[in-house]
Amino acid sequence: MQARILTGPNKGNIIHVERSQSTDLQVQLGNIEIIPLPTRGSPGWLAARQAQAAEAIPNRFGTDTVVESIKVPQWGIHTERTSGRQTLVKRLGFEETRFESAEDAVRCGCPTSVAGLLRTEVDLENLKAAAQYASEKAKQEREAADRLDRIRTTTSLFTLGRKVKP
Numbered sequence: 001m002q003a004r005i006l007t008g009p010n011k012g013n014i015i016h017v018e019r020s021q022s023t024d025l026q027v028q029l030g031n032i033e034i035i036p037l038p039t040r041g042s043p044g045w046l047a048a049r050q051a052q053a054a055e056a057i058p059n060r061f062g063t064d065t066v067v068e069s070i071k072v073p074q075w076g077i078h079t080e081r082t083s084g085r086q087t088l089v090k091r092l093g094f095e096e097t098r099f100e101s102a103e104d105a106v107r108c109g110c111p112t113s114v115a116g117l118l119r120t121e122v123d124l125e126n127l128k129a130a131a132q133y134a135s136e137k138a139k140q141e142r143e144a145a146d147r148l149d150r151i152r153t154t155t156s157l158f159t160l161g162r163k164v165k166p
Contacts, residue, residue, distance in 0.1 A: 001052075003032040075105075075114040086125070088118050 003017045007030070014035065017023045026032045037052070038044040071093050078089040078098065087098040088105040099105035102115035 002035040003027075004035055005032055007031050073109065075110050077114075077118055084125075086118060088115065 001017060001019065002014055003023070003026075005011055005013050005015060015032075017026075017032070023032075027034060037048050074091045076089050076091070077086055079086050087100050088102065088110060090097045090099070090105070090108065090110065097108075099108070099110070102110070102118045105118070106112060106115050
């Protein structure tokens with residue numbers, strides 16, 4: 001709270017004082033008077049509260065500039081545990097938004113470098129899926145050819161010495 005000094009060489013100066021027994025004693029002796037805050041909602045009330053808050057918080061940097069809390073979105077790629085599907089994630093404070101397509105994310109402010117990562121990841125996933133499909137198909141074809149060879153071998157073993165009519 002603020003108080004005006006009534007006596008001594010600093011007479012008329014306004015100082016910040018804490019609520020304590022010594023402050024109450026100084027008021028009773030007539031050395032200082034407490035300056036009350038303006039009534040709530042009056043034009044000077046907000047300025048007085050801001051000044052009071054500025055006095056309550058020591059300023060470490062020697063300036064009186066109040067820096068607002070600026071929330072900057074953080075962008076990244078999230079891979080789901082169960083499906084392995086990847087999405088772009090925008091985190092702003094405690095809020096998290098997921099985008100399945102890079103185009104939607106770019107429209108919402110995603111940097112193109114991060115959106116390009118998703119495109120690359122999706123392309124890699126598609127390439128991996130195509131390669132896996134091709135290897136599975138080749139494996140199935142090899143297994144089918146092996147089965148056919150086994151059948152021919154087995155058939156030829158049973159037909160040894162016998163003439164088979166075509």
